[in-house]
Amino acid sequence: MIIDLSVRIENGMPFYPGDPEPSLVEIRKEDYVIHKVTIGTHTGTHVDVPYHFIPDGKRLDQIPLEKFMGKAYVTDNVDKLTDADILLIYTGSSKYWKKGWRMENFATINIEVARKIIDKGYKMVGIDSPSIGDNEVHRLLLSHEVLIVENLSENLKTIVGELVNFQALPLNIVGVDGSPVRAIAVK
Numbered sequence: 001m002i003i004d005l006s007v008r009i010e011n012g013m014p015f016y017p018g019d020p021e022p023s024l025v026e027i028r029k030e031d032y033v034i035h036k037v038t039i040g041t042h043t044g045t046h047v048d049v050p051y052h053f054i055p056d057g058k059r060l061d062q063i064p065l066e067k068f069m070g071k072a073y074v075t076d077n078v079d080k081l082t083d084a085d086i087l088l089i090y091t092g093s094s095k096y097w098k099k100g101w102r103m104e105n106f107a108t109i110n111i112e113v114a115r116k117i118i119d120k121g122y123k124m125v126g127i128d129s130p131s132i133g134d135n136e137v138h139r140l141l142l143s144h145e146v147l148i149v150e151n152l153s154e155n156l157k158t159i160v161g162e163l164v165n166f167q168a169l170p171l172n173i174v175g176v177d178g179s180p181v182r183a184i185a186v187k
Contacts, residue, residue: 003159005088005126005152005166005183006045007097009037014098016042016130041178047124047170048148052177053138058145061174067123067147072166072185074159078113086124086166087117088185094128094154108133111140118144126168126183128152152183159185 007013011024023038042048047068050057070085078089091107106129109117114137117125125132125141126149132138141148149168165186170179 001187003185045151048178050142069167087122088126090156
């Protein structure tokens with residue numbers, strides 16, 4: 001079974017203050033239709049790579065695809081971590097997606113939890129919030145090359161407590177700090 005953990009990219013969707021406003025414009029030609037899509041590297045469900053906060057950190061195209069997939073443990077309690085390649089954290093913040101989501105009503109992790117994630121050896125951490133945490137949390141995780149997936153969908157709650165195969169594959173964009181992803185869990 002495949003569980004889609006991505007939010008939809010569409011006109012009117014929430015976006016982080018200061019990021020480009022997502023826009024989808026249909027362009028009709030004589031025999032076909034195309035779309036102009038305007039998004040930022042952190043639109044919707046997306047991955048942060050080291051260059052996002054580390055000036056000499058790896059950029060998206062410098063990271064092997066293997067880093068974007070693996071066995072993931074899904075939890076709603078960061079005090080209960082288990083061995084896996086990836087940690088996915090369900091906070092409940094995703095229930096506010098498009099229902100009054102604001103910058104002050106989402107959960108994040110603190111620096112102590114970020115240290116636990118590094119100590120446990122996770123190569124990636126995902127969360128159902130628009131941000132994993134403050135700048136210090138980002139810098140710590142990314143300086144240890146722990147990739148960050150943000151804005152996972154409310155579907156994450158359906159697999160809390162499970163070990164799943166997880167993929168969050170980015171677009172193949174050269175030189176950037178992140179990318180929208182299609183995040184899925186396979187049971």
